[in-house]
Amino acid sequence: MKLLDDGLVAVVKRDCPTCELVVPVLRSIDRSAPPLEVYVQDDPHYDEGLRNVVDDHELETSYLLDVETVPTLIRVRGGAEVSRIVGWNRDEWRSLTGIADLGDALPAQRPGCGSKTRDPGMPARLKVRYGETGLGSRLIELPGDVDPEEACFDRGWTDGLPVVPPTQERVLDMLTGTARSPGEIVAVIPPNLVPCSVEKVAINAVMAGCKPEYMPVVLAVIETACRAEFGLHGVLATTNAVAPAVMINGPIARAIGMNAKGNVFGQGNRANATIGRTLQLVVRNVGGGRPGEIDRAVFGSPAKYTFCFAEDEEDQRWESYAVSLGYSPQQSTVTIFPGDGNTPVIDHTARTPEELCRSFAGCLRAVYNPGHVVQLQAFLAVGGEHQQVFYQAGWSKARVKEELLKLLLVPMSEVVPGRAGTDGLEEWQVAAKDGFVPKFATGPLNIIRAGGSAGKYSAIISGIGGNKTIRPVTGEIKL
Amino acid sequence: MHDIKSLEELGVVSVAVATTEFRIAANSQSQALGYEPALVFVAHPIQDRTNAELRALAEGAFEEIVAALTSQAGEPR
Amino acid sequence: MNSVQILLDPTAETAAVSQPRIARVPSLEGRTVGLLDIAKPRADEFIDRLDELLRARGLAVKRYRKRAFMERAAPELKQKIRAECDVVIEALAD
Numbered sequence: 001m002k003l004l005d006d007g008l009v010a011v012v013k014r015d016c017p018t019c020e021l022v023v024p025v026l027r028s029i030d031r032s033a034p035p036l037e038v039y040v041q042d043d044p045h046y047d048e049g050l051r052n053v054v055d056d057h058e059l060e061t062s063y064l065l066d067v068e069t070v071p072t073l074i075r076v077r078g079g080a081e082v083s084r085i086v087g088w089n090r091d092e093w094r095s096l097t098g099i100a101d102l103g104d105a106l107p108a109q110r111p112g113c114g115s116k117t118r119d120p121g122m123p124a125r126l127k128v129r130y131g132e133t134g135l136g137s138r139l140i141e142l143p144g145d146v147d148p149e150e151a152c153f154d155r156g157w158t159d160g161l162p163v164v165p166p167t168q169e170r171v172l173d174m175l176t177g178t179a180r181s182p183g184e185i186v187a188v189i190p191p192n193l194v195p196c197s198v199e200k201v202a203i204n205a206v207m208a209g210c211k212p213e214y215m216p217v218v219l220a221v222i223e224t225a226c227r228a229e230f231g232l233h234g235v236l237a238t239t240n241a242v243a244p245a246v247m248i249n250g251p252i253a254r255a256i257g258m259n260a261k262g263n264v265f266g267q268g269n270r271a272n273a274t275i276g277r278t279l280q281l282v283v284r285n286v287g288g289g290r291p292g293e294i295d296r297a298v299f300g301s302p303a304k305y306t307f308c309f310a311e312d313e314e315d316q317r318w319e320s321y322a323v324s325l326g327y328s329p330q331q332s333t334v335t336i337f338p339g340d341g342n343t344p345v346i347d348h349t350a351r352t353p354e355e356l357c358r359s360f361a362g363c364l365r366a367v368y369n370p371g372h373v374v375q376l377q378a379f380l381a382v383g384g385e386h387q388q389v390f391y392q393a394g395w396s397k398a399r400v401k402e403e404l405l406k407l408l409l410v411p412m413s414e415v416v417p418g419r420a421g422t423d424g425l426e427e428w429q430v431a432a433k434d435g436f437v438p439k440f441a442t443g444p445l446n447i448i449r450a451g452g453s454a455g456k457y458s459a460i461i462s463g464i465g466g467n468k469t470i471r472p473v474t475g476e477i478k479l
Numbered sequence: 480m481h482d483i484k485s486l487e488e489l490g491v492v493s494v495a496v497a498t499t500e501f502r503i504a505a506n507s508q509s510q511a512l513g514y515e516p517a518l519v520f521v522a523h524p525i526q527d528r529t530n531a532e533l534r535a536l537a538e539g540a541f542e543e544i545v546a547a548l549t550s551q552a553g554e555p556r
Numbered sequence: 557m558n559s560v561q562i563l564l565d566p567t568a569e570t571a572a573v574s575q576p577r578i579a580r581v582p583s584l585e586g587r588t589v590g591l592l593d594i595a596k597p598r599a600d601e602f603i604d605r606l607d608e609l610l611r612a613r614g615l616a617v618k619r620y621r622k623r624a625f626m627e628r629a630a631p632e633l634k635q636k637i638r639a640e641c642d643v644v645i646e647a648l649a650d
Contacts, residue, residue, distance in 0.1 A: 138565040146511040148561055154481070154512045157566055166564045194568040203566040285566045482594070482622070482629040483646055487578050489638040491590070496602075497649035505649075514575045521602075525648060530601050537605035544606070548643045549580050 003061075007035035008097065009074040011056070011067045014043040016113040018088050019071050023047050025093065025103045033097055041070065041116040062117045063126040069112040073097075087112035124172040133168055134182060137199055152207070157285055159277070159305055163207035174202040177212030178219060186219055187226035189287030190233035196222065196286045201278070204285055208277040209270065213256055216479050217271075217334065218278050221246055221308075224475035225279055225336045231470040235338055236289045240464050243301060245339030245379075246276050246308035247448065249322035250332030252477055253310035260312040261384070262452030265342045265459070276308025301341045312384075312449040317391045321448050324397065325474055332479075337379060337446075337472035338463030343367070345458040347386070353393045356386060357400060360458065361407035365439055367462045371416035374425065377443030377472070379461040380404075384453025397447045408439035442466040480508040483516040494547040496540060498523040517547040581643060584615055590641035592629070593621040599648040606645065 003009060010026060012019040027049050030036045037054060040046040041062055044055040056062055065074065069086040075096055076082065085092045089109040094102045117126055127133055142151050148165035152158055164170065175182055175198070182199035189196045198219065205218050225232050225244055235244050248258060259269035267273065283289040291297065297304075313320045313329075322333040345363045350356040360380060368376050382390070382400075390400055412435045429437045439445075443466020451459065464470060486493045495516050497505060500523040509515045521536050528536070581587060589610050591603050603619075610617045618640050622629050637644055 135564065138569050140513070140563045140565050141510070142561040142563065143507045143510050144559050144561060145507060146561070148563060151511050151563070165561075166566055168562060168564060171564050189568075192568065192570075194570075199564075200566065203564050207566060281566070286568050288568065288570075482592070482634070484575075485629075486634055486637060486644055486646075489634060490578065491638050491641060492578060492581050492643045494643075494645055495649065496645065496647040501649045509574070515577060517577055517580075521648070525596070525598050525602070528598065533598065533601040534605040537602045538609065541606065541609050544645055545584060547580075548645070549583055 003076055003079065004035055004037055005079045006077055007037065008033070009065075009076055010036065010038045011041065011062055011065065011070055011072045011074075011115070012038060012046060013041040013070050013113070013116055014046045016070050018110045018112050019046075021106060021110055022071055022088050022093075022103070023049075025088075025106065026050060028099060028102055029097055033099055059117050059122070059126055060130055062115060063130050067115045067117060070115050071112055072115075121169070121173070124169040127172055128168045133172060135168060135171060135199055136183060136197075137203060139168075156290075157207065157281075159280055159284065161305065163281070164209055166203045166206045170206045171199070171202050174206050174210065174212050174215065175199070177215030178202075180219065187223050189222075189226060189282060190289065191236055192288040194286050194288070196282060200286050201282060204281040205274070205278045208281055209274040210278060211256075211270070211274075214271055214275055216477055217248060217252060217256065217332075218275055220334045220475055220477040221275060221279050221336070222282055224334050224473055227473050227475070229471045230336050230473040231465065232283070234465065234470050236283065236287075238297065238464065240297065240340075242297075242338045242340050242464055243303040243307050244279060245303065245337050245461060245463070246279065247321065247335045247337070247379075248275075248308070248310045248332070248477075249313065249320050249327070249335065250477070251330065252332035252479070253313075258310040260310040260314075260450055262454070264309045264312075264381075264450045264452070265307070272308050272310075273306050276306030279308075280304065280306060303339060303341045307339055307341075309450060312451070315387065315391065315449075318387070318397050318449060321446065322474065327474075327476070332477040333474050334477055335472055335474040337461075338377070338465050338470050339379070339461040340463060341461070343460040343462060345460060346456065347458075348456045350389065350456075353390050353395045353400070354403070356389050357403040357407060361404055363460060364404065364408055364445070365410070367439075367460065369416055371410065371414045373410055373415055373437050373439055373441045375442055375464055375466055377440065377445065377463050377466045379446045379448055379463075379472075381448050381450040381459040381461065383451035383455065383457045383459065385456045386458050387449055401445060401447055404445065405438060405440070408445075409436035410439050411435075412437055440466075442468065444472065446472065480505070480512055480514070480516065484512055484514045487514075487516070492548055493517065494519060494544055496521060496544060498525055500524070519543045519547055584610075584613070584643065587642040588616040588618060588640060590618050590620060590637050590644035592637065592644055592646045593619070594646060594649060595622045595625045596648060602648050606647070 030050050037052045038050050039054045039056040039061050041056055072086050074081050074084040090103045149162050152163050180198045184198045185195045187196055201222055235242055256271045258271045311320055327333055347359040412433055483493045483495050496519045499520045519540055521540050593603055607617050
């Protein structure tokens with residue numbers, strides 16, 4: 001772009017009533033106070049009566065001049081901008097041009113229209129085309145005849161399903177969802193312990209199919225999942241089927257349209273699906289965690305594509321998981337915990353909370369093996385109709401948990417050595433052959449609410465680990 | 480190209496033989512895959528050659544093929 | 557569309573943009589050579605001659621054939637080649 005050294009520059013578009021309005025004004029300027037260069041963002045035949053009309057439909061000059069509104073009139077001196085005005089204002093235009101009777105026949109003022117540089121998608125595209133993207137990741141060049149989706153598969157970037165090809169424009173757009181700078185390090189990703197920047201998260205978020213407004217949640221998910229207490233490496237490098245499960249609490253869940261109700265663990269909700277998927281893709285692409293390599297899972301599960309949902313916080317009678325940890329209801333949090341999937345609990349008949357708890361306990365007792373008591377934990381998701389049984393009896397989450405733990409005592413004679421034998425049990429427990437040991441001896445049992453209300457179901461999300469390693473972790477989502 | 484790439488990923492040292500007609504496609508696929516195999520080119524065409532001509536092509540390419548497996552000489556030209 | 561398409565690398569960037577081919581063997585002596593026919597017509601005559609030339613050098617040769625040119629080679633076929641050969645010559649793409 002080369003502007004004139006001294007004179008006036010106008011940026012207009014034909015598709016703007018104010019730009020049309022000022023045509024006679026521009027002609028006056030062109031006649032009496034040249035030189036005047038007029039850059040047109042759409043139709044170069046804007047006005048045949050002007051001498052220096054420049055076609056700027058590629059928007060290069062408009063971008064480099066940072067034009068937000070049309071018309072914009074700029075005074076240039078010595079090749080540099082001295083002042084500018086936007087829209088039509090007779091006094092201002094007279095003052096800038098020095099033409100005393102300019103625009104006599106026009107109304108005193110009229111606001112301008114949006115510059116085409118601000119059209120949807122354009123800021124990112126123009127930044128890539130003419131400006132500094134500020135992105136530091138390596139650029140992968142593909143020939144024009146290659147299908148970019150296939151290229152992503154070929155390079156091993158996907159989880160087996162197609163990903164959205166991460167162009168610079170899409171990544172810039174994704175980064176508008178966070179105020180954090182692209183180069184900031186979010187977390188160190190196992191198994192290869194690679195520092196991961198906001199930019200790398202954004203690239204994988206694009207591939208997963210996220211919207212920019214999910215970014216604060218996505219960043220909190222990555223940060224929290226990589227905290228040492230959760231032990232993501234252990235979750236990945238196991239022969240077990242487990243996946244990192246992601247649960248969101250607080251106002252952000254509703255704000256971005258997450259699902260906490262019917263089919264909560266299933267498909268169909270973009271936020272649920274893509275936020276969870278981003279975690280998996282970051283682990284795969286940045287951390288280097290892939291099946292068959294460090295990931296030795298014998299079965300795995302579909303939850304390893306994505307496992308992310310919001311807790312159902314609609315009914316005020318129970319506090320949310322985050323609130324029970326001490327967060328305020330106005331805060332939004334992410335909780336990462338190990339999850340094998342969804343083990344349904346069916347009870348169509350229980351009317352009392354005691355009966356329902358007996359059903360729950362029977363199913364919980366069977367997790368992994370009726371005699372398995374070490375290095376396991378579970379989240380019990382109480383479904384809509386089952387919640388009513390407890391609400392109506394006035395039972396809190398804590399009361400339900402108390403009842404369940406009472407029912408979940410395993411005779412020592414039935415305890416089978418788990419992966420670590422009886423490691424984690426007290427000596428006296430092991431020694432007391434006629435005694436009982438809690439099912440959840442070394443790992444927590446947590447109660448949450450989720451799922452639809454058309455059916456008497458609840459769900460158990462079992463997981464390995466517990467108090468010593470692979471503990472559920474919760475982090476705040478900063479907006 | 481995919482086959483050669485995955486064979487090399489399995490640890491089998493490989494070379495692909497193609498006719499000169501394939502040169503541009505080979506380059507394109509290389510860039511798409513992010514992988515450049517050892518390639519030896521022989522004269523196009525193949526389809527309408529006599530058996531004797533095909534055998535001669537093989538003899539002519541033989542040393543280059545061996546070299547592509549045993550040194551870095553198998554550069555795509 | 558002729559223009560180059562640009563994607564941003566989502567990985568840790570520890571691998572080369574273009575994966576290098578693996579290290580060559582010092583010599584073919586004592587090694588088993590695989591000949592993989594990618595199932596294009598007339599290629600077999602070409603491959604047969606390579607087979608003869610390799611055997612004339614005292615090398616062990618194994619023959620394989622893809623099911624169809626357009627398909628990728630089956631994983632079992634690739635595993636078989638890996639198990640039985642040190643090097644492989646794939647022919648003949650035209």
